[in-house]
Structures are given as C-alpha cells and as structure tokens.
Amino acid sequence: MFITKLRQIYRGYPIAIVVFLSTGLSVGMTQYAFGEFAGPLKEQFGWSQTQLNLSLAFSFISGLCAPFVGTLSDRIGIRPVMFGSILIIAIGFLMRPFITELWHWYLFSALVYTGFPGATVLPGGKMVGLWFPRTRGRMMGAVMAGNNFGGITMPPLAAAIIVVFNWQTAYVVFGVIMGALAVMALFVIVEDQKKVESEMKRTGRGDQAQIARAAAQAGVTLKQALRNRNFWLVTVGLVAATFTYQGVLTQLRQHFEESGFTPAMATTAVSTIAGMGIFSKLAFGRASEKITARIATILSIGLQMVGVLIIAQVDASHLLWLGIFVFGLGFGGLGALALLVVQEMFGMKEFGGIMGIMQVGMIASGTGAPMMAGAIHDSSGSFDSAFLIVAAIFVVGIAALALARPIETERM
Numbered sequence: 001m002f003i004t005k006l007r008q009i010y011r012g013y014p015i016a017i018v019v020f021l022s023t024g025l026s027v028g029m030t031q032y033a034f035g036e037f038a039g040p041l042k043e044q045f046g047w048s049q050t051q052l053n054l055s056l057a058f059s060f061i062s063g064l065c066a067p068f069v070g071t072l073s074d075r076i077g078i079r080p081v082m083f084g085s086i087l088i089i090a091i092g093f094l095m096r097p098f099i100t101e102l103w104h105w106y107l108f109s110a111l112v113y114t115g116f117p118g119a120t121v122l123p124g125g126k127m128v129g130l131w132f133p134r135t136r137g138r139m140m141g142a143v144m145a146g147n148n149f150g151g152i153t154m155p156p157l158a159a160a161i162i163v164v165f166n167w168q169t170a171y172v173v174f175g176v177i178m179g180a181l182a183v184m185a186l187f188v189i190v191e192d193q194k195k196v197e198s199e200m201k202r203t204g205r206g207d208q209a210q211i212a213r214a215a216a217q218a219g220v221t222l223k224q225a226l227r228n229r230n231f232w233l234v235t236v237g238l239v240a241a242t243f244t245y246q247g248v249l250t251q252l253r254q255h256f257e258e259s260g261f262t263p264a265m266a267t268t269a270v271s272t273i274a275g276m277g278i279f280s281k282l283a284f285g286r287a288s289e290k291i292t293a294r295i296a297t298i299l300s301i302g303l304q305m306v307g308v309l310i311i312a313q314v315d316a317s318h319l320l321w322l323g324i325f326v327f328g329l330g331f332g333g334l335g336a337l338a339l340l341v342v343q344e345m346f347g348m349k350e351f352g353g354i355m356g357i358m359q360v361g362m363i364a365s366g367t368g369a370p371m372m373a374g375a376i377h378d379s380s381g382s383f384d385s386a387f388l389i390v391a392a393i394f395v396v397g398i399a400a401l402a403l404a405r406p407i408e409t410e411r412m
Contacts, residue, residue: 010203011190012131016139018188019123020146021181022082023335026089026119028150029158029174030112031056032274035253036158036267040167041105049254051102053374055109056250062116063363069117070356071222078118078126078352079189085118086182094175097168117359122352125339127189129348130196137293137340141285144336148281151274155253155267219347225354230345233404234294238338239361240397241301247369247390248308249273249331255383259315269324276325277332284333285340293340298401300337303330305394312387338362345404 038052073081092112099105124143132139154174161170190196225231252273256266280300288296307327314320339355346354373386 011199012127014188015127015131015190016143018181018185019127020143020149022086022146022185023120023124023144024146024148024150025154025178025181026086026116026150027147028152028154028274029093029178030089030116031250032151032270033154033158034250035270036155036162037167037170038254040162044167045102047102048374048378050371050374050378053250053370055106056370057368058106058110059113059116059363061110062113063360065114066117066121066359066363067353067356070122070352070354070359072352073118073122073126074350074352077191078123079186079191081118082123082189083182083186085115086178086185088112088115089119090175090178090182092175093171093178096171117356121339121355121359123189124336125343125351125355126191126348128339129343129351130191130193135289136343137285137287137289137336138282139285140288140336140340141281141283141333144285144339145278145281145332147335148274148277148332151277152271155270159267219343219349219351222350222353222357225346225350226357230404231354231358233400234341234345235358235361237297237301237397237401237404238341238358239365240393240400241297241304241334242338242362243365243369243390243393247373248327248387250370251373251377251383251386252311254377255311255387256320258382259320269321272324273328273331276328277335280329280332281336285336288337288340288344293337293344294401294404296333297337297341298398300330300333301394301397301401303327304334305330305391305398307331308387308391308394312384312391341401 034056038049041047041052042049069081069085089112092108092115095108095111096105099108124140128136128140128143157173158170161173190199220228253266253270256269257263261269284296284300287299303326307323307325307330310319310323311327314323342355342358343351369390372389373383376386377383
C-alpha cells in the first residue's frame with residue numbers, strides 16, 4: 001500500500017526537494033554560516049576581518065564559471081552538471097580542515113565557489129520551469145526557499161559542532177552532507193522532455209504537458225538577448241540587488257554583536273532573517289504570477305533598502321528588530337525572483353546561457369562587496385557606512401528594473 005502511494009507521487013516533487021536542498025545547503029553552509037567560523041579562524045590564525053572577508057571575494061570564480069556552466073547545462077543537461085558541482089563543493093569543505101596558511105583558505109574557498117552556479121541558480125531555474133510550467137512562480141518560491149532553510153539550520157549546526165568539537169569537524173560534516181546530496185541528485189534528477197510529459201499524463205497533469213513543451217522552446221537565444229536593451233537593464237537591476245548577499249548578509253552576525261546583541265542573540269537574528277525569507281519567497285513567488293516578476297523584484301529590493309537603512313542606524317533595540325524583519329522580508333524573495341525575471345523576460349530556450357552571463361555581473365558585484373565592508377569596518381570600527389552604500393546601490397537597481405519592459409514588446 002505504502003509503495004503504491006509512493007509511486008503515485010508526481011516525480012517533479014522529489015526533484016524539487018533535491019534542488020531545494022542543493023540550493024539551500026550550498027548557500028547556508030558557505031554564506032549564512034560564514035560568521036560562525038570567522039571567530040575561531042581569526043583566533044587560531046590571527047587573520048584580520050579584511051583578510052577573512054577576501055575569501056568571499058573569490059565568488060568571482062563562480063561568475064567566471066557561470067557562462068560556461070550555463071551553456072554546458074543547455075547542451076548536456078543539468079543532471080551531470082549538478083552532480084559535478086555539488087561534489088566540487090563537498091571536496092572544498094572536506095579540504096578546509098587541513099589548512100595551515102591563508103592561501104590554503106583562499107584556494108578551497110575558490111573551489112567551493114566553482115561549484116556554485118551548477119548547484120544553486122541553474123538547477124532551480126531549469127527544473128522548476130520544466131516540471132511546473134503552470135505554477136512556476138509559487139514553486140520557484142518554494143524551491144528557492146531552500147536558501148532560507150539553509151540559513152535557519154546551518155549557522156546553529158555549525159555553532160553547535162564548533163562548541164562541542166571544533167571548526168574543522170564542522171567542515172567535515174558539511175562535506176559529507178554535500179557528498180551524499182551529490183549522489184542523490186544523480187539518481188533523482190530527470191530532465192528528458194518525453195519523460196516529463198509522460199509523467200504529467202500519468203499523474204493527471206496531461207493539460208500541462210503541452211504547456212511544458214511550449215515553455216521549453218519559448219524565448220530568445222543568448223545572442224538575441226545580448227542585443228536587447230532589456231538584458232542590460234535587468235542585469236544592472238540584479239547586479240545591484242545581489243550586492244547585498246556579500247556586502248550585508250555575511251557581515252550581519254558580527255554587526256549585531258557590535259550593536260549590543262549577545263552571540264546567541266546575533267545567531268538568532270541571522271536565522272530570523274532566513275526564516276522571514278521562507279515566507280517572502282512563497283509570497284513573492286505567488287505575487288509574480290499576478291503582478292509580474294519584474295514588479296515583484298522592485299518591491300523586494302525596496303524592502304531590503306528600508307531594512308538596511310534601519311539596521312545601519314540603530315543599536316540593539318526594538319527598532320533593530322524591525323529592520324531585521326523588513327530586510328528579511330525583502331531579501332528572502334530575491335533568490336526566486338531573479339530566476340523568474342530572467343525567464344519572464346527571455347524565456348527558457350537558452351535560459352542556462354543567459355542566466356550564466358548575467359551571473360558574471362551579479363557575482364562580480366559580490367566580489368568587491370565583502371572587501372569594501374571589511375575595509376570600512378577595519379578603518380571605522382563598524383559596518384554602518386558600508387550598509388549605507390549598499391542602500392544607495394539598491395536605488396540604482398530599482399531604477400534599472402523600472403525602465404525594463406517584457407522582451408515580447410520589443411522588436412528584436
């Protein structure tokens with residue numbers, strides 16, 4: 001009876017769960033949990049905040065790989081790309097306990113970021129668009145809520161392991177988890193169009209098979225997109241929006257402690273932002289089906305801007321928690337909306353290649369962000385000025401997306 005019920009489950013759901021975990025654990029372990037390792041690493045090796053933050057700047061490796069990985073996924077499929085990418089991240093984590101020099105830390109950080117494009121953005125965009133064409137917005141929100149799941153679970157997991165054992169053991173645990181997930185992806189991910197349509201018909205979703213087939217072929221090529229002004233407007237908007245990932249997110253735990261929070265309360269605050277993001281992704285994903293992904297993204301960035309301004313201006317108080325709430329609400333939606341905007345504007349035809357090129361700019365903005373934040377902190381003793389700069393960059397992103405229009409209304 002139980003086996004029979006399992007066989008009746010739509011295959012798109014276990015695929016969505018694997019993508020959810022791949023995205024969430026990659027981001028959660030690398031970015032959300034970064035602050036938990038910062039203290040032990042500085043204490044053991046005597047590194048400064050700027051030196052430590054420079055490892056985050058190695059995310060530019062992800063940007064360099066993104067166009068290649070995106071085009072490769074269009075040609076050979078996301079399944080082998082996803083397996084290899086997650087495995088690379090696992091190896092990067094497993095090697096970190098053996099570091100003895102700063103350049104070792106940078107090397108394995110670069111290795112982890114090499115796997116990011118194929119483990120995070122690309123699987124979500126491709127699998128959700130293929131398996132859930134009618135409810136793409138809400139499912140994208142649900143799948144990309146994995147980021148927030150990782151944000152809720154990975155910092156306390158890392159903190160607990162570090163307290164009981166040490167930071168080296170925490171990275172070994174992270175590596176083993178990612179290795180198991182790579183194997184899971186190899187067995188679960190399916191992207192063959194005929195198999196997708198067959199599964200839809202088997203589970204009473206026959207009406208979606210035609211939609212899925214049309215969606216897979218709809219859109220423009222990478223060359224066409226590069227010649228359209230909307231590509232550059234959307235790129236500027238997303239580059240400005242994603243500056244927050246490295247410029248704000250990875251610094252928040254330390255900022256909260258410096259604002260008067262206890263270490264435990266600072267960890268709780270970061271996890272709260274992650275928790276808010278789950279609701280935000282679901283809400284903004286559903287909203288994108290009603291008001292378009294572009295408008296929803298503008299609202300998301302606007303909320304982040306307000307939240308960052310509050311966080312930068314107040315110390316430990318009820319107002320700081322208000323800033324945490326507002327920032328988390330806006331920040332959480334962005335992970336899903338970035339993919340939805342690209343699909344909405346350019347279609348699924350060459351989504352991997354187009355998204356890969358955009359990621360170069362998106363990740364490049366994050367490369368300078370932690371260095372800027374670390375340098376400002378080392379010179380001024382706080383992150384306040386860095387956060388105000390981020391708020392100003394958000395204004396640029398809002399303006400660019402406000403000027404963009406659906407590509408269907410433009411003559412190619």
